[in-house]
Amino acid sequence: MARKPDIELVALSKRFGDTVAVDSINLKIPAGSYCCLLGPSGCGKTTTLRMIAGHEEVSEGDVVLGSRNITHVPTAERGTAMMFQSYALFPHLDCTDNVAFSLKMRGIDREARRARALELLKRVQMEPFAKRLPAQLSGGQQQRVALARALITDPQVLLLDEPLSALDPFLRVKMREELKALQTRLGISFIHVTHSQDEAMALADLVVVMDHGKIEQSAPPREVFNKPASAFVAKFIGGHNVLPAAVARAKGEAAFVAIRADRMTVQPGVAPTDASSLAGVARSVEYLGSTVQVGIDVVGLETLSAIVPEARFDAAPVVPGQAVTLSWMPGDVHALGR
DSSP: OOOOOOEEEEEEEEEETTEEEEEEEEEEEOTTOEEEEEOSTTSSHHHHHHHHHTSSOOSEEEEEETTEEOTTSOGGGSSEEEEOTTOOOOTTSOHHHHHHHHHHHTTOOHHHHHHHHHHHHHHTTOGGGTTOOGGGSOHHHHHHHHHHHHHTTOOSEEEEESTTTTSOHHHHHHHHHHHHHHHHHHOOEEEEEESOHHHHHHHOSEEEEEETTEEEEEEOHHHHHHSOSSHHHHHHHOSEEEEEHHHHTOOSSOSEEEEEGGGOEEEESOOOOOTTEEEEEEEEEEEOSSEEEEEEEOTTSOOEEEEEEHHHHHHSOOOTTOEEEEEOOGGGEEEOOO
């Protein structure tokens, strides 16, 4: 069996006039990986996806799939398929003909293409709805049809542009699980654009955090969360407090450090401040079920956060406006790069 190909972006750039949307990025996505491009609006993640798909012309650099440079290869001949945010189903075609459409464009006869479309609909649990029009489907069902349509050409890489953003929160989690299971079953690479940190963490083997057209960090999700490469990554991923190293009295050359909010301890009253504590005032208290999130104002710093297990909070509760001490273990301090 032939080895599935890696995908590599080499010094890839995209300019729109004087605006640099993607700035000479380098990235290697191992074959069979689930990769999430993550970042705020305007960071370049969707433009990167569109260049891989061939929907956006590359300004500089290369897109390489296995041993093939596909930078200037027509979209239909790249070995990639794209699933759009809007799903873009044809309203006048039933599910079967929607899925079979690309095979129709390739001249495959009606019986053969519809048989193949039904195979794909079965794979995404949509075979019972084969004769329905898109308007007769729920959002989650439309998404499954769009997935089947993208997969019918047997792509080596599936590209997904914010595929879950139109779904309600409950369905989003369910479809997230289904996407990961499908990718594992197919064994092909998925490259998924999202602005949701939770989505990227739950799905990805490789998280690529982007900002202003550059890659801030590319690593497995646990590494991105536990060892953010920069203050931007720590803040964007969430769940961290970013402090000047001098305030945290951390040793080393780093200007800033990150400390996970769930590694912080908050207690009422002002205890003597040492190398691992700060005095502040509780700003907010949010009950989150198994945990309680406490926002703390410390003079001269952005609002800090402690995520405390419910039982520990109940043993020493605090209320907004109350003086508190925030403390942490020195071993939980992570020095930031940039």
